[in-house]
Amino acid sequence: MTVYTTVVITLLVIMDPPGQVPIFLSLVGHRTPQVRNRAAFQAPAVSLLVISTFALGGKFILNYLHIGIPALQGAGGLLLLLVALQLLTGSGGASNPQASDDVNVALVPLGTPLLAGPGAIAAVIVAVSQADGSASGYLAIATAIVTVHIVLVVVLRFSTVLIRVLGVGGITLVAKVAGLLLAAIAVQLIANSVTGFVHAAH
Template sequence: MPFDVTVYTTTLITLIVIMDPPGQIPLFLSLVGQRSPEYRRRAAWQAPLVSLLVISVFAIGGKAILNYLHIGIPALQGAGGLLLLLVALQLLTGLGNAGNPKASDDVNVALVPLGTPLLAGPGAIAAVIVQVSSVDGEAAGYLAIAAAIISVHIVVMLVLRYSTVLIRVLGVGGITLLAKIAGLLLAAIAVQLIASSIMGFIAEGV
């Protein structure tokens, strides 16, 4: 069975641009910078793993799932935007971080918002669904898409894992400042997702 290099390259570049591994560094550090080294190392592989599982599920049956639930891409964008906006407000105000049990922190960071919707967001999900639909049932194309999905998540894991080295340089004050900046950037991303969702609904005539 031949390997479709063109599909692999296209899918890999598309996902890297959408998921933006270097751009996740300030958000990752702002969320885990004041946690223990063990927590940071665990989050660095848990978040890409969650994203890998989510994107794989949508790659396999995403179109069928969305059709069955009558959910469109604009709805995914709106939901992701609202979720990111809540996280951004927590980063900007400092609320929601203190007094939470350890297990809750694990869920909030590794699953939400890092794993989804920051990594496995509406853009990445939509891109994978489109790529899978474009290969017309060819096994070589499916193999290339699977390899690209795995490759991009390995890149993300390595970027997040070694970004924790910056914590020793930034210190507590630097991480706090980074959290405020990341919160502002995250709020802008959230607003853009919500705006794209609205425009998508308008385009669909909803």
């Protein structure tokens, strides 16, 4: 399997474009079509920027700040847990849009840590380290990263069509379900973080 194919499949599995749809709808469903469409492009753009940054200098950044992947997982998990609680309680969700209208959800939590999360960052850093200075390897990784983000743009952009079908009640229901899923993802990230710290201590 080529480097390009491996990285594309790995990132698609980790970033899970279809799985982002309910969370995306729950966060932007109550907003204007212009804001929703802009968010569908901004979130993958932010993710692309973050992942590209870590692809170029991920090891240096983490080493300089003395941060490990478990710390990234813990921070991402806590941030997602806060968003999940907002969706489950209705504050900042579709049932109470005023609470979050001044917040660009395309940046946080959509762009990062949902899309450009600890898993995707770690996968890219590992892929770059395995390229062993090969120019073709680096090109394949860069192309794979761009390909995955094009897929994300397409999926999120066309997911806004569902909003017309679901209506306000449907979006509220999606927000509750997405909140539950997001809480589970957050707890799993925190659990992985704890496991990582335990393994590092041995």
